[in-house]
Amino acid sequence: MIKTVKILFISFIIFAGISFPQSFTATVNNSTVGLNDQFQVSFTFEGKDVNGVKNFQPPAFTNFLVLSGPNQSTSMQIINGAVSGSLTFSYILQPRSMGNYSIGPASVDYDGKSYKSDALNITVVKGTPKTQAQNDNTISTKEIAENLFILATIDKKNVYPGEQVTVTYKLYTRLNIAAQMSISKLPQYQGFWSEEIETSANINFTTEMYKGKQFRVGILKKAALFPTQTGELTVTPFELNVPVQIMKKKKSNNFFDDFFNDPFDRGQTYNFDAKSNSVKVNVKSLPSGNVPKSFSGAVGEFNFSANIDKSEAKTNEPITLKLNVSGSGNIKLVNMPEINLPNGFEKYEPKTTENINRTGTISGSKTAEYVIIPRTPGKKEIPPIDFTYFDLKEKRYETFSSKAFNIDVKPGANYVEGNNASGVSKKGIKLIGQDIRYLKTSFDDIQKQSGIIIYQTGFWVAAGVPLFLLFGLVYWRKREDKLAGNIQLLRYQKAEKVAKNRLKSARKLMGSNNHNDFYAEISAALFGYLEDKFHIPKSEFSLDRAVLELEKKNAPVELAEELKRSVENCEYVRFAPRASESAAMHEIYDDTSKVIIEIEKLIASKK
Numbered sequence: 001m002i003k004t005v006k007i008l009f010i011s012f013i014i015f016a017g018i019s020f021p022q023s024f025t026a027t028v029n030n031s032t033v034g035l036n037d038q039f040q041v042s043f044t045f046e047g048k049d050v051n052g053v054k055n056f057q058p059p060a061f062t063n064f065l066v067l068s069g070p071n072q073s074t075s076m077q078i079i080n081g082a083v084s085g086s087l088t089f090s091y092i093l094q095p096r097s098m099g100n101y102s103i104g105p106a107s108v109d110y111d112g113k114s115y116k117s118d119a120l121n122i123t124v125v126k127g128t129p130k131t132q133a134q135n136d137n138t139i140s141t142k143e144i145a146e147n148l149f150i151l152a153t154i155d156k157k158n159v160y161p162g163e164q165v166t167v168t169y170k171l172y173t174r175l176n177i178a179a180q181m182s183i184s185k186l187p188q189y190q191g192f193w194s195e196e197i198e199t200s201a202n203i204n205f206t207t208e209m210y211k212g213k214q215f216r217v218g219i220l221k222k223a224a225l226f227p228t229q230t231g232e233l234t235v236t237p238f239e240l241n242v243p244v245q246i247m248k249k250k251k252s253n254n255f256f257d258d259f260f261n262d263p264f265d266r267g268q269t270y271n272f273d274a275k276s277n278s279v280k281v282n283v284k285s286l287p288s289g290n291v292p293k294s295f296s297g298a299v300g301e302f303n304f305s306a307n308i309d310k311s312e313a314k315t316n317e318p319i320t321l322k323l324n325v326s327g328s329g330n331i332k333l334v335n336m337p338e339i340n341l342p343n344g345f346e347k348y349e350p351k352t353t354e355n356i357n358r359t360g361t362i363s364g365s366k367t368a369e370y371v372i373i374p375r376t377p378g379k380k381e382i383p384p385i386d387f388t389y390f391d392l393k394e395k396r397y398e399t400f401s402s403k404a405f406n407i408d409v410k411p412g413a414n415y416v417e418g419n420n421a422s423g424v425s426k427k428g429i430k431l432i433g434q435d436i437r438y439l440k441t442s443f444d445d446i447q448k449q450s451g452i453i454i455y456q457t458g459f460w461v462a463a464g465v466p467l468f469l470l471f472g473l474v475y476w477r478k479r480e481d482k483l484a485g486n487i488q489l490l491r492y493q494k495a496e497k498v499a500k501n502r503l504k505s506a507r508k509l510m511g512s513n514n515h516n517d518f519y520a521e522i523s524a525a526l527f528g529y530l531e532d533k534f535h536i537p538k539s540e541f542s543l544d545r546a547v548l549e550l551e552k553k554n555a556p557v558e559l560a561e562e563l564k565r566s567v568e569n570c571e572y573v574r575f576a577p578r579a580s581e582s583a584a585m586h587e588i589y590d591d592t593s594k595v596i597i598e599i600e601k602l603i604a605s606k607k
Helices: 002-018 141-147 255-259 426-435 457-485 487-511 515-533 543-552 557-575 578-606
Strands: 023-028 032-034 039-047 054-057 064-079 082-095 099-103 107-110 113-116 120-125 148-154 165-173 182-185 192-196 206-210 213-227 231-235 239-246 268-275 279-283 295-308 312-314 319-329 345-347 351-357 363-374 378-382 386-391 396-401 405-410
Touching (some): 023 113, 039 107, 141 148, 141 268, 148 239, 148 279, 165 239, 213 279, 295 396, 319 386, 487 515, 487 578, 515 578, 543 557, 557 578
Parallel strands (some): 032 120, 295 386, 312 405
Antiparallel strands (some): 039 082, 099 120, 182 239, 192 213, 206 213, 231 279, 239 268, 295 319, 319 363, 351 363, 378 405
16 A cells, blocks of 8 residues: 555656646736837746747737837746746837737747747727826926937038038936837938938947036937038937836835835836937038039039040940049039030940948949940040039139040941941942842733732731831830930839839848848838939938828828838837847838838829
């Protein structure tokens, strides 16, 4: 009997040590949240060996901003000899809008099986104003604003059109930042062409004195602005939501209250809206006296060169003419100088390449390669090519002139002298005689065709097909001529194709986790598409202008909101944690593609 009890006892211990049920659950710390509140969603797997958990797949947080996550934590415990553990994937989320939403199930793989969590229902309400009391403690917004703020500064206040103004946004804080910050509103650069200056992906804080107080200071954003109009221009504020950690105020001065306070109490988190100051720039006109005809708006300090790849050529043989502008200034807005070709040359649209350095003062180079083809022989001369820019140091216009290009064009193999424009050589004309063998003099084997020919199908096919092809060819030629003479229309026609190519490039960069180039390509795809489709010059483009053009086309309000959200999310990702880069890149790629498709559908429906 005793032996049997021992066996049963040992079996129970062994069974308890090796048997533990697996489960995968989803929890939320609050199912009802305010519009501006943050909340935590956790997905927890419990089992014996959590190291065997693989392939965690989170749900799509479509209606929420992912502020942090996935954050992974593990715990182990032994109860009555049974070893168990739990693995938790958590996210910090913030709602995008009010309403009732569902967060779908997540999934993991364990021991050859797939486990799914339950869906979660979240109700988003308007919430309480941020300036009111939280957690029974009155928080002074004014006091927070004195210890945490954004300061916008510019390196110069009086400039010329096209002269770079660098605006820097710094975060000054003496408080602890509890979580990731999120952008509330981006600054607007009305009247400027802007270029983002590259900064660190993470904010690096240094110590700085400001008005007699010591602050931790980090650069949030830097932009190079190039005025496109004169007068007083204003840069609107940059607004940022910053979760700060505030220690709870003591309820009394009682010694026993202090004694029983939790020494590990980290206080409460308060979402503070930090708003920078606006800055003003005075833009004065460029000198109006003795302005060279070759001046097209280049301002800064530039060099110019022009060269051709050959000085001798044959008719119909292509020649490459290359123009290069390099230096610092508004290089992005620089227009290549005009080329005056002598008679007998044909010129094609140039291939333009840019190399822009955005690490401080905007600089770089722009190259245009023209293919020109001589159609007639002789000594040809391309006159000097002039490029003019306004030198900011000397406060005067400077002009570069290339040398004249002399080209000796000789007759090609198929060139025929005189008025023969067919391009057939004399040798070719002689060979025509060999094609005429003899003349037919007998017609005994020929039968007369019966019936009226105009009643036959073949007659109308033979007469109609060439006419149809002729009209099609004329229409195609007119369309090509129209596009060639109207660059704006050509860009409109090709806007969708160019955007698709950029999105393909962005997808490749996303696959290789090249974050910086990915976001640059996404921005170029979206902004370039909007500029071309709405005929907005680069120097006048802004998000507000694009939204206004959408409203003119009676676009749904939701489409304008989607456009704003796509642009803001692309900028917001700089403040997201590295762990969520991949998810953020996928979300931004999908949002950008969706916006372009919806705008294309809208424009097609208006035709």
